[in-house]
Amino acid sequence: MNISILYEDNHVLVVEKPVNIPVQADSSGDLDLLTLLKQDLKKRYNKPGNVFLGLVHRLDRPVGGAMVFAKTSKAASRLSDLMRRQEITRHYLAVVRGTPIKKKTQLEHYLLKDTKKNKVSVVSSQQNKAKKAVLEYKVFEKKKNMALLAVKLHTGRPHQIRVQLSSVGLPLYGDQKYGSLVNQSGQQLALWARYLEFKHPVKDTVIKVHSAPPEQHPWTLWTETATTI
Known part of the structure; x- marks a missing residue:
């Protein structure tokens, strides 16, 4: 697999993760990043033995960047x-699907992950094991009942962006798990780690x-904007 290297030196490696590949080995048995x-x-580097590479953070399997x-x-x-x-x-x-009311806002929720179903829900702050999730987003443009957002994470919870945006009526394009009522099977999740x-x-x-996100729908609706943000 041809994986783009965005930065590398003796201590750090930054790459562009392809979509639909797990970050590390999981139950699917598929080759991981x-x-x-x-x-x-x-x-x-013609290294003998095992190679050390430390995992610092994660991206969901369908997310690239x-x-x-x-x-x-x-x-x-x-x-x-x-x-x-x-x-x-x-x-x-x-x-996202839908029309955001605010041009820019911050979302705060408490999330709880069901590890058996691999699904996250918004719950009360009093819920046992619930974790606070915070993000902010800015709307760049709206087209065809969809909108392009720039999202900044303040916490790193599983499925955080997908769950939080869906909970306020803005499910991500292509997200069957948290937006099954408006998305169809086979659509690629439109979430990209930009910066x-x-x-x-x-x-x-x-x-x-x-x-930069791939040149395919729905990103192509905002080709110029998505590559300059």
């Missing part, structure tokens, strides 16, 4: 700490990377 990248590093990995244990520890402190900036592009920014775990520099 982490394994593919380890194989690539082993081959490119910018994703950072750690190539050393020191980088893994420091990047994970940045993630815990919410000091890794993550911006997404999302195409990553973080302090380098070793050097005194800041890493900034962009990843």
Whole structure:
């Protein structure tokens, strides 16, 4: 699989995750991104034995875009700490069904994951094991009862963007799990990890990377906007 490298040095690897590939091995048994990248590093650098590559964050299987990995244990520890402190900036592009009322807003919910069904629900803050989820979004343009949003995550909960937007009547295009009433089977989920920014775990520099969504529907409705945000 041809995976685009957005940034790489001795400590950090940032790639463009393809859609419909798991980040790490799961029950599907399908080849995962982490394994593919380890194989690539082993081959490119002729490394003997096992290759270290640390997983810093995750993207849902149907989501593509910018994703950072750690190539050393020191980088893994420091990047994970940045993630815990919410000091890794993550911006997404999302195409939603419906018409947002507000041009820009922040959403706060409490989410609970059903691990057996692999589905997340919005629940009361008093619910046992519920976790607070916060994001903000900005509307760029509306077309054909859909809208292009820029989304910034403040927390990193499973399925967070998909669940929170669906809960306010804005299910993502192509999301059968949280928008089955308005989406059809076979449609590709329109959520893309557009931008990553973080302090380098070793050097005194800041890493900034962009990843453009694919040139296919519904992204092509906003080709120019989606590649300049």
